[in-house]
Amino acid sequence: MESKAVVMRWIPGKKGEVYYPIEFATLRVPKPEGSDVLVRLSAAALNHRDFFLRQDLYPMPQFGMALGSDGVGMVVDIGPNASGLWMNRRVIVNPGQGWVSDPEAPESAKGYLTLGASPAGTGTMQQYMLVDQADVVSCPEHLTDAEAAAMPAAGLxxxxxxxxxxxxxxxxxxxxxxxxxxxxxxxxxxxxxxxxxxxxxxxxxxxxxxxxxxxxxxxxxxxxxxxxxxxxxxxxxxxxxxxxxxxxxxxxxxxxxxxxxxxxxxxxxxxxxxxxxxxxxxxxxxxxxxxxxxTTMGSRKDFFDMVELVRTQRIRPIVSHVVYGMNNLDEIEWLFRLLQEGSQFGKLVLQIRESSKTSNL
Ligand SMILES: NC(=O)c1ccc[n+]([C@@H]2O[C@H](COP(=O)([O-])OP(=O)(O)OC[C@H]3O[C@@H](n4cnc5c(N)ncnc54)[C@H](OP(=O)(O)O)[C@@H]3O)[C@@H](O)[C@H]2O)c1
The missing domain is CATH 3.40.50.720 (NAD(P)-binding Rossmann-like Domain)
Incomplete structure (x- = not known):
């Protein structure tokens, strides 16, 4: 299976002075194995981290790999050991890896890895992503896809x-x-x-x-x-x-x-x-x-607790701007400019495919 993605291309330049260009790439998505689920993403959001990555101000930038830590979408396939209950469920993806529940710090010796153009190996600004079933949570019903995508890294x-x-x-x-x-x-x-x-x-x-x-x-x-x-x-x-x-x-x-x-x-x-x-x-x-x-982002437990609060209190994330589709790089560049200027009020969202919930913006 193929997945169209927004990735960074390497160019020479010094830390803080360079601005890595973004482009579309077609990535191969393997069939889910073990307890993986395949998520067909419907929306992703930008974080200041994505802007820092393009300036080489964030550790270990990875080129040719999807950017983005925040994503929401539908589970469309599962590995042999994943629960069938995830199929056709709208889920939000945990934005990091290597931290399960320790209240103090990540358990993993490798430390915490945030998704998106990082050694975590995958990101959310693409059409499909594989993720372990332990790292998805059912999306609260009251949220549009744009609102749900706005939540993971910033909310956590x-x-x-x-x-x-x-x-x-x-x-x-x-x-x-x-x-x-x-x-x-x-x-x-x-x-x-x-x-x-x-x-x-x-x-x-x-x-x-x-x-x-x-x-x-x-x-x-x-x-x-x-x-x-x-x-x-x-x-x-x-x-x-x-x-x-x-x-x-x-x-x-x-x-x-x-x-x-x-x-x-x-x-x-x-x-x-x-x-x-x-x-x-x-x-x-x-x-x-x-x-x-x-403080850094948080554990998987923190993430689930946060989503539960959003669900029970019917909290609505603030979405500043949404751009539609995976075919217009200029629009995505415009989101990066808003981040740079700091002119947004709330989150900047890339709608990857037609929403399963209508945006109320
Ligand atoms: N530790 C972590 O795990 C983690 C996770 C996410 C983000 N972050 C970091 O947290 C920071 C914010 O991230 P974000 O994604 O929320 O960024 P963002 O949406 O781009 O927001 C940046 C905001 O910073 C405010 N700001 C700029 N200069 C300021 C100043 N001198 N005093 C007070 N506020 C100022 C501006 O607020 P106004 O527009 O109101 O002026 C601007 O909107 C970034 O440095 C990011 O890397 C860290």
Whole structure:
């Protein structure tokens, strides 16, 4: 069987300066063996990781292999040891490998491998993919394919950052989410609201702040303005004038800002460093016993728990833009440009084939 895929082509260039071109390739998909299931993908989504890969800023980029960590589709064939119950079922694919359930870190000696142009060996920006039955989950009925595709990597990262690492996903806690236009940030917003937290946000855009408030954020400020920390602090409720946790994907000077905003012993959960690959830890943060906690995506168990919360709370991921079909590279390039500019609000989705659920966008 053949599968049309979006892949990167190698060209010479330095890390951070090169921008690997993307192209379509026809890949061979073997027949499912053992407990594999064959998924006919209907939608995939982009992550900032895909943009970093093209700039050679992500470890071990693989060329000629499908990009994409996020995918939803229909199971159309199964291996001899896979359960027949998966046949014709709409499933979402676990975006990583090598981490089953350990709450601390991946069990695999090889570490955690994210799908998509990586040593994981497969990705979701293609028509068909093989995956072990243990790494798929039934798609919640209330989601369109675009919404479901929006969920895996960003939802999993948000879930672990807030629910596992922050230790502050409780009613009444003040949570700050930086850069609310980002894919992960919007999932943190949805999950924190579901947990009953008071959620505040930052953004570079007034319109994005407005939309975040519409979704339930208690307030927000522009991080592009000087002294945004004081403006933010003035919005907090009288009976709880400090933040309990900050969930941040930008890095930069967040520790300095946090030392002004967090309660003593408060937590910064860092899930990304969009601004630069290093960030300073300050003396004031040390004196205030601030904890800086790193986090990666999450285990298969975290992934299933996250999807279950989405199912039971009928949470709808925010989809910013969808492009249709696997025949127009310009449209896919346009999604990458939106990622680069940061002009999206939510996830960028590639609809691979006609949806089994109608998009409501
Ligand atoms: N650790 C992991 O496992 C993991 C998993 C997924 C992602 N990540 C990382 O997390 C980061 C975000 O990923 P994503 O896919 O959500 O990216 P994204 O959708 O491209 O979002 C990036 C957002 O970052 C915000 N931003 C940019 N500069 C900022 C600044 N100086 N201060 C605050 N916010 C700023 C912008 O928010 P506004 O538009 O609101 O200004 C922008 O929309 C990336 O670095 C990515 O590599 C890590």
């Amino acid at each position: 990262t948000a879930w672990r950052a807030l629910m596992v690492r922050s230790k502050n996903a409780f009613p009444g806690r003040n949570i700050l989410i930086t850069g609310i236009g980002g894919g992960v940030a919007l999932f943190v917003l949805k999950f924190a609201l579901a947990a009953g937290c008071n959620v505040y946000v930052t953004s570079s855009s007034v319109e994005k702040l407005r939309r975040a408030k519409e979704l339930g954020a208690a307030g927000g400020v522009l991080y592009t303005e000087p002294d945004w920390e004081s403006k933010l602090a003035s919005l907090l409720p009288q009976d709880r004038k400090q933040f309990d946790a900050i969930i941040d994907g930008a890095g930069g000077n967040i520790v300095k800002s946090a030392a002004r905003l967090l309660r003593n012993n408060g937590t910064i959960v860092a899930y990304g460093m969009t601004v630069s690959p290093t960030m300073p830890f300050t003396m004031k943060a040390l004196i205030e016993n601030i904890q800086l906690v790193g």
